[in-house]
Amino acid sequence: MRQAGRYLPEYRKVRAGAGSFLELCYNPAAAAEITLQPVTRFALDAAIVFSDILVIPDALGQDVSFREGEGPVLRPVRSEVEIARLRTDGLRDRLQPVYETLRRVRTELAENVALIGFAGAPWTVATYMIEGGTSREFAEAKAWAFRAPESFQHLISLLEEAIGDHLLAQVEAGAEALQIFDSWAGMLPDVAFERWCVEPIRRIASRLAAEAPAIPLIVFPRLAGTRYGAFAEMHGVAAISLDQTVPCRWAAEQLQPHLAVQGNLDPVFLLEGGEAMQAAATHILDALGKGPFVFNLGHGVMQATPPDHVAALCDIVSAWRPHRA
Amino acid sequence: MRQAGRYLPEYRKVRAGAGSFLELCYNPAAAAEITLQPVTRFALDAAIVFSDILVIPDALGQDVSFREGEGPVLRPVRSEVEIARLRTDGLRDRLQPVYETLRRVRTELAENVALIGFAGAPWTVATYMIEGGTSREFAEAKAWAFRAPESFQHLISLLEEAIGDHLLAQVEAGAEALQIFDSWAGMLPDVAFERWCVEPIRRIASRLAAEAPAIPLIVFPRLAGTRYGAFAEMHGVAAISLDQTVPCRWAAEQLQPHLAVQGNLDPVFLLEGGEAMQAAATHILDALGKGPFVFNLGHGVMQATPPDHVAALCDIVSAWRPHRA
Numbered sequence: 001m002r003q004a005g006r007y008l009p010e011y012r013k014v015r016a017g018a019g020s021f022l023e024l025c026y027n028p029a030a031a032a033e034i035t036l037q038p039v040t041r042f043a044l045d046a047a048i049v050f051s052d053i054l055v056i057p058d059a060l061g062q063d064v065s066f067r068e069g070e071g072p073v074l075r076p077v078r079s080e081v082e083i084a085r086l087r088t089d090g091l092r093d094r095l096q097p098v099y100e101t102l103r104r105v106r107t108e109l110a111e112n113v114a115l116i117g118f119a120g121a122p123w124t125v126a127t128y129m130i131e132g133g134t135s136r137e138f139a140e141a142k143a144w145a146f147r148a149p150e151s152f153q154h155l156i157s158l159l160e161e162a163i164g165d166h167l168l169a170q171v172e173a174g175a176e177a178l179q180i181f182d183s184w185a186g187m188l189p190d191v192a193f194e195r196w197c198v199e200p201i202r203r204i205a206s207r208l209a210a211e212a213p214a215i216p217l218i219v220f221p222r223l224a225g226t227r228y229g230a231f232a233e234m235h236g237v238a239a240i241s242l243d244q245t246v247p248c249r250w251a252a253e254q255l256q257p258h259l260a261v262q263g264n265l266d267p268v269f270l271l272e273g274g275e276a277m278q279a280a281a282t283h284i285l286d287a288l289g290k291g292p293f294v295f296n297l298g299h300g301v302m303q304a305t306p307p308d309h310v311a312a313l314c315d316i317v318s319a320w321r322p323h324r325a
Numbered sequence: 326m327r328q329a330g331r332y333l334p335e336y337r338k339v340r341a342g343a344g345s346f347l348e349l350c351y352n353p354a355a356a357a358e359i360t361l362q363p364v365t366r367f368a369l370d371a372a373i374v375f376s377d378i379l380v381i382p383d384a385l386g387q388d389v390s391f392r393e394g395e396g397p398v399l400r401p402v403r404s405e406v407e408i409a410r411l412r413t414d415g416l417r418d419r420l421q422p423v424y425e426t427l428r429r430v431r432t433e434l435a436e437n438v439a440l441i442g443f444a445g446a447p448w449t450v451a452t453y454m455i456e457g458g459t460s461r462e463f464a465e466a467k468a469w470a471f472r473a474p475e476s477f478q479h480l481i482s483l484l485e486e487a488i489g490d491h492l493l494a495q496v497e498a499g500a501e502a503l504q505i506f507d508s509w510a511g512m513l514p515d516v517a518f519e520r521w522c523v524e525p526i527r528r529i530a531s532r533l534a535a536e537a538p539a540i541p542l543i544v545f546p547r548l549a550g551t552r553y554g555a556f557a558e559m560h561g562v563a564a565i566s567l568d569q570t571v572p573c574r575w576a577a578e579q580l581q582p583h584l585a586v587q588g589n590l591d592p593v594f595l596l597e598g599g600e601a602m603q604a605a606a607t608h609i610l611d612a613l614g615k616g617p618f619v620f621n622l623g624h625g626v627m628q629a630t631p632p633d634h635v636a637a638l639c640d641i642v643s644a645w646r647p648h649r650a
Contacts, residue, residue, distance in 0.1 A: 139627065142593040146601040186548070189569035189591035189623065191608050223511070225550025226575045244514035250551045266514035268467040276471040283516050298514065302464065 002300030003038045004050050008307060010037050021066035022058060025051050026097040032104035039113055041307065043314045045294075046114040046177070047105060049170070051098050053120030053181055056162055057129050059094040061087040076132035078140065080151050083158065091162055092169055099173035106174030117175030119166050121182035121221075122159035122200040129155070138187045145196055152196075160200050164207045171212045179218040179241065180204065186223025186243075197221055198230045201237075209236030218262060222299070232258040244298025248287030260292035265313075267302045273309035278316055285320045327625030328363045329375050333632060335362050346391035347383060350376050351422040357429035364438055366632065368639045370619075371439040371502070372430060374495070376423050378445030378506055381487055382454050384419040386412040401457035403465065405476050408483065416487055417494055424498035431499030442500030444491050446507035446546075447484035447525040454480070463512045470521055477521075485525050489532045496537045504543040504566065505529065511548025511568075522546055523555045526562075534561030543587060547624070557583040569623025573612030585617035590638075592627050598634035603641055610645045 004011055014034055018024040025031060034050040054072055058064040063075040077083060106115055120128075128134070130141040145152045167178050185197045201219055208217055216238035219231050223243055231240050232255050242251055242263030251261050265284060269277040285295065295317045301310070329336055339359055343349040350356060359375040379397055383389040388400040402408060431440055445453075453459070455466040470477045492503050510522045526544055533542055544556050545566035556565050557580050567576055567588030576586050590609060594602040610620065620642045626635070 137593075137627070139593050139596065142591065143597050146591075146594055146605070147597050147599070186570055189594075189605070190572045190589070191605050192591075193570075193572075223548070223550070223570075225548070225570055226572060227570075245511055245518075245548075245550055245552075247515045247518075247551060264515070266467065266471075266517075268462075268464050269471055269514075271464065272468050272472050274472070280471070280514070280516050302462070 003044070003048055004034045005301055006303045007301050007305040007310075008037055008041070010041075021052070022055075022064065025055060028097050028100035028104055031097070031101040032108065035101065035105045036108055038310075039109065042310055043318060044113070046116050047109060048116040048118060048179070049098070049102050049105065049175070051101070051118070053118075053125060053183075054128060055095060055098060056120065056125050056159065056166060059091050060158075060162065061085070062129060071134050072128060074128055074132045076140070077129045077155070078144070080154065083151070083155050086158065088158060088162065091165060095166060095169065098166075099169055102170055102173035102175055114176045115174055116177045116179055116218075117167060117170030117173075118179040118181060119163045119170075121180050121185070121197065121219075122156045122163060122204075123188065123196045124182050124184045125159050125163070126152075126155055127184050127187075138184065142187070142189075142192070145192060149195070156196065156200055160203055164204050167204070167208060168211055171215050175215070177216045177218065178208065178212075179220060182219070182221045182224075184223075185221035185227075186225065193224070193227055194230070197224070197227075198234075201231070202234055205234055205236035216260075218294075229254055239292070239294065241296065242298060246298075248284055252287050252291065256288065256291040256293070260294065261288055262294035262296045263288075264296065264298035267297050267299050267305070270297065270309050270313060271302050271305045273306065273312060277309065277313065281313060281316045282320065285317065286323070289320060290322050328369070328373055329359045330626055331628045332626050332630040332635075333362055333366070335366075346377070347380075347389065350380060353422050353425035353429055356422070356426040357433065360426065360430045361433055363635075364434065367635055368643060369438070371441050372434060373441040373443060373504070374423070374427050374430065374500070376426070376443070378443075378450060378508075379453060380420060380423060381445065381450050381484065381491060384416050385483075385487065386410070387454060396459050397453060399453055399457045401465070402454045402480070403469070405479065408476070408480050411483065413483060413487065416490060420491060420494065423491075424494055427495055427498035427500055439501045440499055441502045441504055441543075442492060442495030442498075443504040443506060444488045444495075446505050446510070446522070446544075447481045447488060447529075448513065448521045449507050449509045450484050450488070451477075451480055452509050452512075463509065467512070467514075467517070470517060474520070481521065481525055485528055489529050492529070492533060493536055496540050500540070502541045502543065503533065503537075504545060507544070507546045507549075509548075510546035510552075511550065518549070518552055519555070522549070522552075526556070527559055530559055530561035541585075543619075554579055564617070564619065566621065567623060571623075573609055577612050577616065581613065581616040581618070585619065586613055587619040587621045588613075589621065589623035592622050592624050592630070595622065595634050595638060596627050596630045598631065598637060602634065602638060606638060606641045607645065610642065611648070614645060615647050 031050045039047045127141040218239040219237050220241035239260035244264050244266040269280045356375045364372045379389050452466040541563035543564040544562050547568045564585035569589050569591040594605045
């Protein structure tokens with residue numbers, strides 16, 4: 001999660017020389033270099049391809065841009081007519097630069113470092129497409145889903161297929177694990193969560209299990225609270241990524257018996273470093289380190305994070321050993 | 326939760342004639358009129374006093390203002406020295422207009438309509454005081470709490486006392502139930518939740534149980550996910566308010582055996598109205614209506630909500646009857 005990003009001076013240097021943020025995502029030489037930056041600098045077990053969840057709406061022909069300090073801006077899709085205008089064919093051709101990035105990274109990467117491909121989940125991608133960017137209340141996306149679930153399902157189904165295609169193409173290009181980010185899963189109310197978060201991910205996971213059975217899938221239904229449990233026994237899901245609000249003890253009891261868990265240090269601890277970071281990381285390792293577990297943050301690295309803190313965190317995680325019983 | 330507010334034309338009329346938002350909160354005649362507006366228009370069981378959680382920092386002498394369309398703006402408190410400058414004496418005098426509002430409302434209100442007083446929880450009020458307004462990441466508040474928990478505890482302890490005083494003064498002025506809003510409880514990571522959300526509320530609840538034992542206390546640890554359970558058996562807490570992400574079935578099993586629950590319709594359903602609202606409200610009533618329960622929203626009424634939808638929702642709730650077993 002923003003493993004490569006603005007907190008790294010070497011990233012800022014490549015970024016400054018490139019054009020727009022999307023041009024950077026579609027520039028395989030630069031994107032491969034950026035992907036490799038954190039694994040070159042830190043003792044990490046995996047690299048995640050440098051890309052963005054909004055390459056999907058961009059490849060579907062929606063107008064997407066990134067404004068400095070503002071986040072993404074999309075021309076909103078708010079009707080069946082606008083859904084019908086999206087270009088669903090040729091998606092793979094338009095996303096070739098992402099796959100080329102993966103191929104380049106895989107040839108450069110040490111054999112014992114895994115390469116992760118990713119995509120946004122249908123609900124989360126749909127929120128950006130409908131709201132036209134990030135949102136506080138997600139009122140447009142939710143209102144559409146509540147008012148006209150049939151037409152909303154058209155958009156979700158279209159995204160399920162596009163996202164599944166995109167993930168499988170990343171596997172062909174060298175991805176050895178996949179992650180689906182449902183960053184705004186937590187915004188769905190009780191009655192809508194099953195239909196718009198769980199079911200679309202279930203269908204994608206099932207397709208991946210059939211077409212790429214050797215590739216582990218990690219699902220991140222961010223801020224899902226008690227509803228993380230919905231993914232514990234889902235076919236095709238190897239691991240679940242936890243945001244920082246999930247109590248480790250709860251995850252150890254409710255989730256870890258069923259699948260691997262990944263997470264969940266608050267990025268503010270990484271920003272601060274020092275003893276507080278050490279204590280918080282150790283709490284997570286002690287609670288989850290004995291089961292199937294991948295240490296990670298609960299959300300992306302913050303821009304002001306000193307790279308030294310990331311190095312210190314890698315040391316803490318590598319040095320940790322379970323207490324003897 | 327914004328039971329009275331900008332979605333009501335009669336509110337906008339009073340608002341337009343008043344000065345700043347805080348001046349309105351401190352104008353007992355206008356605030357009492359606004360408090361009564363929703364109970365006059367709709368068949369509601371309770372009125373909540375028109376006020377704001379930021380009257381506490383204002384009364385503590387922090388510079389607080391509300392800018393149209395921007396939300397609150399505070400001159401941030403970010404050091405021990407700035408905490409020491411807060412005026413903790415005479416708080417009750419400075420908040421007299423709020424108590425006068427309650428007294429006026431209580432004399433006007435029908436006997437069978439309850440009057441609710443409220444305050445923000447220490448953590449939530451502290452985030453506004455430190456961030457200087459609303460925030461996406463709460464990095465300043467969290468960083469302080471993580472880096473220097475002892476000095477952060479000074480601010481929290483000061484707020485615990487001020488909030489407890491304010492709630493008790495509201496009871497003296499006629500409040501028949503109290504609610505504590507911990508709107509940003511969900512932003513606290515696992516290891517910090519107990520100390521900065523649960524413990525301060527436990528101490529306030531314990532004081533209220535001793536000093537105002539007849540007054541039910543409702544706690545709203547918004548977006549706490551699995552951690553709602555921490556309040557299920559807390560001394561002095563009569564009810565827990567649920568945001569819209571809490572599955573009703575989970576709440577019926579885990580929380581309702583211990584205390585009353587309140588919630589949790591997504592405000593976007595109220596904005597939309599119609600069949601979707603009817604179905605979602607009925608789902609909540611069917612799941613929670615047989616135990617101790619107060620129907621409510623999961624978050625505040627949205628500004629664009631048609632008042633007719635609120636009336637329709639009151640009808641749905643009044644007409645609901647449990648299915649026979």
